[in-house]
Amino acid sequence: MGLNNIRNFSIIAHVDHGKSTLADRLLEFTGTISEREKREQLLDTLEVERERGITVKLQAVKMYYKADDGETYTLHLIDTPGHVDFSYEVSRALAACEGALLLIDATQGIEAQTVANFWKAVEEDLVIIPVINKIDLPSANIERVSKQIEDILGLDPSEIILASAKEGIGIKEILEAIIKRIPPPKKEDDNRLKALIFDSYYDPYRGAVAFVRIFSGEVRPGTKIRLFSTGKEFEVTEVGAQMPFMKKLEKLSAGDVGYISASIKDVRDIRVGDTITDAKNPVDKPVPGFKPAKPVVFAGIYPTGDTTYEELRDALEKYAINDASVYFEPESSPALGMGFRVGFLGLLHMEIVQERLEREYGINMITTAPNVVYRIKLKHKDEIREIRNPSELPDNMGLVEYIEEPFAKVTIIVPSEYVGSIMQLCQEKRGIQKNFSYMDKNTVVLEYELPLSEIIMDFHDKIKTLSRGFASYDYEIIGYRKEDLVRLNVFLNKQPVDALSFIVHRDKAYRRARQIVEKLKEVIPRQLFEVNVQAGIGNKIIASERIPPLRANVTAKCYGGDVTRKKKLLEKQKEGKKRMKQFGKVQLPQEAFLSILSVD
Amino acid sequence: MIEGIYIHIPFCREKCPYCDFYTVKLSEHDISEYIKCLIKELEIYLGEYEFNIKTLYIGGGSPSIISPRYYETILKYIYKKLGIPQEISIECNPEDYTKDDFIHLRDIGFNRVSFGIQTFSTRGLSILGRKHTPMHAIKGVEDTFNAGIENINADIIFGYPHQTVEELEKDIDTLITLPLKHLSAYLLTFYKDTPFFHIYKDFKRNEDELAEMHNLLCERLKEAGFRRYEISNWAKEGYMCKHNLMYWTGGEFLGVGVSAWSYADNKRWGNVRNINNYVDKLKRGEKPVEVSVSLKREDLFTEYIILGLRTMKGINKDSVFIPEHLREFFEISDSNISIKERYLLLADEIISELLCYNKLPREELCWKLKDLHP
Ligand SMILES: Nc1nc2c(ncn2[C@@H]2O[C@H](COP(=O)(O)OP(=O)(O)O)[C@@H](O)[C@H]2O)c(=O)[nH]1
Ligand SMILES: C[S@@+](CC[C@H](N)C(=O)[O-])C[C@H]1O[C@@H](n2cnc3c(N)ncnc32)[C@H](O)[C@@H]1O
Ligand code: SF4
Ligand SMILES: [Mg+2]
Numbered sequence: 024m025g026l027n028n029i030r031n032f033s034i035i036a037h038v039d040h041g042k043s044t045l046a047d048r049l050l051e052f053t054g055t056i057s058e059r060e061k062r063e064q065l066l067d068t069l070e071v072e073r074e075r076g077i078t079v080k081l082q083a084v085k086m087y088y089k090a091d092d093g094e095t096y097t098l099h100l101i102d103t104p105g106h107v108d109f110s111y112e113v114s115r116a117l118a119a120c121e122g123a124l125l126l127i128d129a130t131q132g133i134e135a136q137t138v139a140n141f142w143k144a145v146e147e148d149l150v151i152i153p154v155i156n157k158i159d160l161p162s163a164n165i166e167r168v169s170k171q172i173e174d175i176l177g178l179d180p181s182e183i184i185l186a187s188a189k190e191g192i193g194i195k196e197i198l199e200a201i202i203k204r205i206p207p208p209k210k211e212d213d214n215r216l217k218a219l220i221f222d223s224y225y226d227p228y229r230g231a232v233a234f235v236r237i238f239s240g241e242v243r244p245g246t247k248i249r250l251f252s253t254g255k256e257f258e259v260t261e262v263g264a265q266m267p268f269m270k271k272l273e274k275l276s277a278g279d280v281g282y283i284s285a286s287i288k289d290v291r292d293i294r295v296g297d298t299i300t301d302a303k304n305p306v307d308k309p310v311p312g313f314k315p316a317k318p319v320v321f322a323g324i325y326p327t328g329d330t331t332y333e334e335l336r337d338a339l340e341k342y343a344i345n346d347a348s349v350y351f352e353p354e355s356s357p358a359l360g361m362g363f364r365v366g367f368l369g370l371l372h373m374e375i376v377q378e379r380l381e382r383e384y385g386i387n388m389i390t391t392a393p394n395v396v397y398r399i400k401l402k403h404k405d406e407i408r409e410i411r412n413p414s415e416l417p418d419n420m421g422l423v424e425y426i427e428e429p430f431a432k433v434t435i436i437v438p439s440e441y442v443g444s445i446m447q448l449c450q451e452k453r454g455i456q457k458n459f460s461y462m463d464k465n466t467v468v469l470e471y472e473l474p475l476s477e478i479i480m481d482f483h484d485k486i487k488t489l490s491r492g493f494a495s496y497d498y499e500i501i502g503y504r505k506e507d508l509v510r511l512n513v514f515l516n517k518q519p520v521d522a523l524s525f526i527v528h529r530d531k532a533y534r535r536a537r538q539i540v541e542k543l544k545e546v547i548p549r550q551l552f553e554v555n556v557q558a559g560i561g562n563k564i565i566a567s568e569r570i571p572p573l574r575a576n577v578t579a580k581c582y583g584g585d586v587t588r589k590k591k592l593l594e595k596q597k598e599g600k601k602r603m604k605q606f607g608k609v610q611l612p613q614e615a616f617l618s619i620l621s622v623d
Numbered sequence: 624m625i626e627g628i629y630i631h632i633p634f635c636r637e638k639c640p641y642c643d644f645y646t647v648k649l650s651e652h653d654i655s656e657y658i659k660c661l662i663k664e665l666e667i668y669l670g671e672y673e674f675n676i677k678t679l680y681i682g683g684g685s686p687s688i689i690s691p692r693y694y695e696t697i698l699k700y701i702y703k704k705l706g707i708p709q710e711i712s713i714e715c716n717p718e719d720y721t722k723d724d725f726i727h728l729r730d731i732g733f734n735r736v737s738f739g740i741q742t743f744s745t746r747g748l749s750i751l752g753r754k755h756t757p758m759h760a761i762k763g764v765e766d767t768f769n770a771g772i773e774n775i776n777a778d779i780i781f782g783y784p785h786q787t788v789e790e791l792e793k794d795i796d797t798l799i800t801l802p803l804k805h806l807s808a809y810l811l812t813f814y815k816d817t818p819f820f821h822i823y824k825d826f827k828r829n830e831d832e833l834a835e836m837h838n839l840l841c842e843r844l845k846e847a848g849f850r851r852y853e854i855s856n857w858a859k860e861g862y863m864c865k866h867n868l869m870y871w872t873g874g875e876f877l878g879v880g881v882s883a884w885s886y887a888d889n890k891r892w893g894n895v896r897n898i899n900n901y902v903d904k905l906k907r908g909e910k911p912v913e914v915s916v917s918l919k920r921e922d923l924f925t926e927y928i929i930l931g932l933r934t935m936k937g938i939n940k941d942s943v944f945i946p947e948h949l950r951e952f953f954e955i956s957d958s959n960i961s962i963k964e965r966y967l968l969l970a971d972e973i974i975s976e977l978l979c980y981n982k983l984p985r986e987e988l989c990w991k992l993k994d995l996h997p
Contacts, residue, residue, distance in 0.1 A: 179706070376790050549830075551972055574830035575782075575837070576972040579809035579855045581933060582682075583629055583870045584884035586926060587916060593929055596975035608948045 029205045029278040030151075031099045031114045031236065033081075035144060036126035037495060038105035038132035041156040043067055043078050045126060045188035045197075052194045053086040053098070055266055062437060065267060066102045072376050078104040079375055080346075081116045081222060083234055083280050085264035090202045098201065099264075099280035107137050107470070107497050108369030111316040111348045113140055115221040115295065119236035119280055122150040124197065125176075126188075129155050129163035133171045135436050135464065135497035141176055150205045153178050154197060159187040169461065208238075208278035216248070216301040217242030218275075218283070223293040224345035227260065229284040231344055236280050237506075238310055240301060243274035247286060247302040251309045255292055256302045257285035271463030291340070292371055295347035310450045316348035318366025319429070320393045320479050321411045321520060322373060323354060324380075325362030328387030328601040332361045339363060342376070349376055354412065358520045358606050359389065364411055370479055370620070383456045389604045389611075391522040392619045395475045397615040398427040398503055402541070414521040415577035416510045416563060427503040428477040428526075432457070435470065437494035442467045444489045452477035453528065475500060478527070480620055511536055513543070514557040514564070515609050525619050536566040538622035546614040549573040554609050625887055627678040627869045628708075630661060630697065631880030632686040633898060640752045640822070641783075643814035645896050646684045652740040652898060658693050658882075660905040662700055665880045667910060669704055672877070672887055672967035676701070677865035678710040685739075691727040698731050710735055710865045717763040725770035735864070736767045737776040737807075742783070743797045744790045751783055761801065768802045772861060776805035781840070783811045784823055784831050791836045792843075799847040806860040808840050809855050810968070831963035837968045854933045854967050871930045881911070889918045921983055928981065932974050937961025943981045949973065 034042040043064040050056045050065065066082040067073055086098045101116040103109075117123065123144045127137055153176070165185060169279050173180045184200060186193030211217075222234035242248065247257045263271040265280035275281045287293060300307035326335045336353075343349050350366035367373040373393055380386045397410040401417075402424045408417055410426075417423060433454070437445050439461075449456070449471045458470035473482075478498055486494050490600050509532055513523035523543075527535050536558035543556045547570055554570040581589050603610040634649040679701065681694065694713070700710075712735035713728060720728075725736070742748060743757040760777075767775050777798060781791050798806065810833065813820045841851070845849070849857035853871060856864065869876060875887040880900040884893045892915040895901050904911040918926070924942075933937035937959040945953060952966045952973050964972055 065766070098713065170760070305826055377906045516779075517737065523906070551969060551976070552948075573969060573972055574834040575810065575828075575968045577810060577854060578812050580812065581870075581930070582867065583876060583878055586886070586930065587884070587893070589924060590929055593971060593975045593978060594925070596971065597978040600976055600979050 026210055026278045028094060029097045029099070029207055030122070030201050030205050031120040031208060031278070031280055032103075032122040032201055032205055033101040033103055033113070033120045033122060033144075033149075034124045034126060035103055035113055035140040036105055036156075037118075037128070037131070037136040037140075038077065038135070040105065040126045040128040040131065040134075041188040042102055042105065042126055045124070045154075045156065045186070046082075046084075046100060046418065048188050048191050048194045049098075049100060049198070050084065050086065050267060052191075052198065052511075053088045056464075058597040069379070070382055071375055078102060078114075078282065079109060080104065082267075083116075083119070083222070083265060084267040085281065085492055086266070088198055088202070091199060092202070095623065096202055097279075097313045098198075101280070103140075104409075105140075106371055107136060107139070108367075108372040110139065110143070110310060111138075111368060112514045114143055115347075117144055117147045117149060117599060118219060119221045120147075120149060120420070121208060122152065122201065122482065124152050124201075126154050126156045126171065127166055127168055129157045129168055130160050132164070132168045132466065133175055133436065134495035135434055136495065138434070138436075139497040139499075140177065151178065152197070152204060153182060153201050153441050154193070155188050156186050156188055158185050158192065159190045181218045201460040211239040211277065213239045213306060213307045214277075215304050216242055216246070216299065217306045217310060218291060218299040220240065220295055220297050220299060223347065225297055225341045226284070229286075231287040231289075232282050232284045233293050233299065234280070234282050235275070235299060237275050237277050239277050239306070241276040242283060242299070242301075243275050248283070248299050249302040249305055250292060250294070251298040251300060252294055253292065257287055257292075259283055259285045291344075293344060316368060318348065318350045318368060319498075320367045320369060320373060320395060321364055322367070322393040323356060323359065323362050323391035323412070324351075324365050324377075325356070325359040325389045325391070325522075325604065326387065326600070327389050327604055328554050330385075330387040335363070335386055335388060338380055338386050339365070342380060342384065346376065348372070356391075356414070356521050359391070359604055366411075370483070387602055389613055389616060391616045392525055393479060394525060395429050395479065397429075397526060400426075401425045410526075412521075413510050413524045413526050416526065420561075422511065425505045426508045427505050428508060429507050430472050430501055431475045431478060432501045433471045433496055433498040435465050435471070435477065435494055435496040436462060437469065437490055439465055439467050441494060442469070444449040444495055445469065445486065448482075448485055448489060449473060452482065467561060473498075474504075474506070474528075480622075509560050511539070511558050512562075513539065514559065515611075516552075516555050516607060517557070518607060520606060520611075522616060523618075532560055532566055535619075535622050536560075539618055540566045540568040542618040542621060543615055544568040546607070546612060546618060548612065550608075550610060552608050624674050624875060625674045625877050626676060626874045627680065627866050627876035628676060628701070629680045629682060629866075629876060629878040629880075631684065631878065631882055631883040632681060632689065633684040633881050634688055635683070636688060637754065640818035640835060641780075641811060641813070643817050644684065647898050649688055654689050654693060656902060657898070658696060660902050661697060661879050663905045663908075664911065665700065665704075665877075667908075668877055668879075672875075674705050674877075676705045676708045678869060679708045679712070680866045681711075681713045684712055685716045685719070686713050687715035687724075691720075691724050694728070694733075695731045702732070707732065708867075712737055712864070712866060714739065714945060715763065716755065717760040720763070720765040720766070722770055725767045725772060729771050734772060735774040735776070736772055737778060737805075738763055740768075741776045741780045742786075742790070743794050744786075747783060747786060747790060747794075750781065750785060755870060757797075761797075764803065766802045773802070774804050775802065776807060776864070777801070778807045778809065780809050780811050780826060781836050784826055784828075786836075788832060788835050788839065791839060795839065795843045799843070804859045806844065806849055806857045807855050808844075808857070810837075823911045838965070841964055851964065852935050854970055868934075871934050873927070873930070889923065891916045892917065924981070924983060928978065929972075929974055932946050932962055932977075933970060935961055935964070943977065945977065947982050949954065949977060 036042050082102045089095045103113045103116045169180050184196050217238045218235040220233045249256045261284045262275045300306045351363045354364040355361045452472040454473040507529045540556045553572045557567040558565045603612045635646040711733050714737045740760040844857050851857045878885045881898045882896045892912050894911045895913040901911045940960040953960045954963050
């Protein structure tokens with residue numbers, strides 16, 4: 024099949040506008056999956072995805088479609104996540120495509136990630152097909168949404184396709200539009216192998232597997248490949264595509280999207296964004312690729328329970344290949360021992376990583392309070408140092424000339440009735456208003472500059488609560504600014520616990536100190552010993568609480584029949600304890616480390 | 624070698640709201656048929672295990688709501704097959720038996736009676752949903768004593784909702800005037816699936832008050848000549864309950880009757896928890912077992928710790944590792960360690976924490992639970 028009969032496209036949208044559901048319909052309509060294989064959001068295969076009903080990872084599938092023009096086309100579809108934390112997944116998906124379906128929920132209209140993802144597609148020069156989805160719903164407002172598409176995105180309203188992914192309306196129109204409007208992959212004169220790795224994962228049988236878009240040449244089992252960034256060479260053992268289940272193919276050629284495995288044992292050899300070429304006949308230049316993901320939130324991860332440091336490292340390494348956006352380096356903490364500093368794209372990403380490590384790799388661990396990356400300039404020193412862990416901040420702030428924190432530009436799209444409370448929230452979060460405009464008569468677009476640290480705290484929950492779920496936001500980091508920041512140290516029984524310390528604006532230090540000790544009192548269970556909780560700047564204590572010792576925990580009666588049950592009960596208590604982190608005499612549950620997220 | 628037999632009598636007049644034992648309404652079942660099944664079950668095991676019976680315990684439910692003559696049948700059968708045990712106990716609700724009944728019990732061999740008194744406070748009895756009066760309790764104990772059974776126990780419950788320290792003090796005052804040789808004082812447990820669990824879901828007991836009650840029990844009972852030998856059990860010199868001690872020291876026992884548990888050959892097994900199934904199975908000549916758990920070495924060791932540390936005697940001090948921060952909770956003698964009396968109310972917390980550090984015995988200890996107890 025020639026290049027002219029191939030189409031590569033992504034589905035992009037704000038969260039919950041129906042991407043994964045539309046992918047289901049496309050798979051069904053093209054007969055890629057049989058009646059028997061049908062299930063909802065089929066491409067959301069991870070346990071966390073199915074449980075939370077969200078897409079976390081992009082998914083690439085191959086389909087064949089017989090169009091009205093009588094020709095059969097090969098379609099490569101890439102489903103993407105919508106949440107702001109996973110926008111990196113979207114960028115990678117787009118780099119492998121020539122076009123994108125932009126879905127907009129007919130009842131919600133344009134939301135923050137609609138705009139953000141739209142601009143990503145524009146930057147990649149992709150053909151964009153606007154689709155208004157969920158037109159089956161009684162509250163669908165097609166007129167309003169069409170107007171938004173025209174006014175805000177500047178797209179021609181005549182290009183809009185009306186659809187219901189749920190009811191299967193408009194599916195054929197979408198497929199025909201893909202064929203007619205999205206161009207086939209560009210023909211390259213070169214026929215040497217050039218493939219972009221846009222995703223990868225670790226498979227226990229195949230080793231590291233790379234998902235690639237082939238730009239030129241071809242690859243088949245036996246081909247000796249070279250990875251551009253490291254120069255390492257491997258022999259390909261298998262190529263194929265997801266249809267939607269892994270299927271071996273004879274070869275992958277120019278224009279194709281599929282997978283390559285080459286018994287690559289070391290997961291670090293497959294780097295997302297890298298280019299694969301033919302070792303015998305290499306190309307000179309790699310595919311431009313894309314910027315590596317930049318983690319914006321860092322937290323410590325430490326083993327607990329029966330998990331060892333080595334097991335944790337192993338799991339992180341394997342995990343990292345399936346999620347190119349996590350970054351980790353070893354660190355050690357006086358309170359927690361040996362562990363890792365791990366960088367995430369946001370808090371949801373952090374939660375997902377933690378959950379997946381626990382479930383898919385059987386790891387027991389503690390995640391410490393997340394923080395953004397600060398920068399300091401020391402007096403009498405020229406360099407500027409990055410602070411990824413609050414404990415790296417010198418105790419003596421007199422040595423520090425200045426400290427900076429990252430700021431982000433936040434775009435909030437909100438129904439006008441909630442504008443007041445959202446603006447107040449941004450004010451409290453040290454925000455500076457940059458723009459206020461109407462998207463249409465009921466919808467306001469706000470732009471603020473906010474410290475990133477304020478966004479990663481409880482901003483998401485607050486915005487959703489204040490707007491009853493109707494506001495959406497997107498943010499983008501714009502750089503560093505000097506601020507009057509101090510480290511709040513937390514002490515348990517007078518010993519500082521590095522893993523609980525955090526950096527705050529001086530004006531908020533007292534309030535946060537009070538909140539954190541109260542929160543810790545609430546989440547640290549009463550134990551055999553009294554626990555004294557304090558918070559302070561340097562060694563100056565500004566808030567303190569005491570957790571009185573436990574006085575009673577016993578089942579009084581234990582006779583013959585009870586023994587089995589008694590044992591279960593105590594073992595359950597024991598497992599609970601093992602999951603906590605021992606600090607001196609004090610046992611800290613996971614919630615303690617995340618307490619700072621719930622202070623405002 | 625099986626040393627003890629427990630027989631479960633599931634009948635009660637009404638269900639108490641805090642109780643999670645398997646019980647059924649007396650009026651709805653055929654007693655004679657159930658007694659026949661008990662004997663049938665005993666018969667099955669007689670051929671299978673070796674016995675050297677020291678104790679027999681009839682518990683419930685409320686064994687005292689059926690006539691002593693039913694026990695005559697069972698006891699005679701046991702005497703004939705296995706000889707006469709040293710300690711033969713029966714659990715009684717205070718309001719049931721008369722002095723004549725106790726004489727009857729004595730005549731057929733019972734030498735220990737345990738009363739479910741719970742409290743002498745009328746308010747307390749009503750909170751607990753008990754139907755007897757304080758007078759029933761006092762009279763029951765006296766009748767038993769006068770019938771010539773001197774080994775008498777009282778069960779009391781403390782820490783029930785709204786109980787005050789003064790109320791417990793009054794209970795103790797009354798208890799020590801009665802002719803008791805043994806006392807079990809249980810801190811009320813809110814078992815899941817009982818009405819109490821739901822009614823008092825959001826009820827927070829004052830832990831400081833519980834600790835005060837506990838101290839009171841420690842002091843007053845010691846003064847009155849009782850020695851504590853397990854978390855909830857006190858006895859006058861020479862009157863520890865042999866049957867219960869067997870549970871805590873790894874003795875092998877056979878439990879018969881609906882919902883009863885047994886332990887032998889490193890195995891614990893439990894009977895079905897439904898009287899109709901129980902009866903049906905035995906009619907068909909089947910064992911009424913529902914669950915059976917084989918204990919591995921580490922299970923035996925865990926049980927050794929869990930059960931042993933509930934007793935004042937404790938466990939072999941070389942068998943476990945005690946981390947620094949837990950030392951202050953333990954009493955260490957030449958050979959044994961045990962939890963200090965004032966910390967017994969924290970036993971579950973201490974034991975579960977200790978278990979984090981002890982998976983297998985430090986010394987090559989024996990494989991049988993019984994042998995772990997010297
Ligand atoms: N009524 C209706 N619901 C839809 C439609 N498309 C998707 N949904 C529902 O919208 C929710 C989000 O869909 P999903 O495909 O997971 O969205 P994604 O986050 O964009 O992948 C699910 O509950 C779908 O069942 C549609 O056309 N009509
Ligand atoms: C199974 S009962 C049988 C005795 C008799 N039926 C009675 O209730 O008087 C044995 C003893 O267990 C104790 N008990 C029952 N439920 C309890 C609970 N939820 N918490 C603490 N002790 C309990 C009571 O003290 C009771 O006397
Ligand atoms: S506490 Fe005693 S009387 Fe009440 S239901 Fe339980 S066994 Fe029966
Ligand atoms: Mg999705």
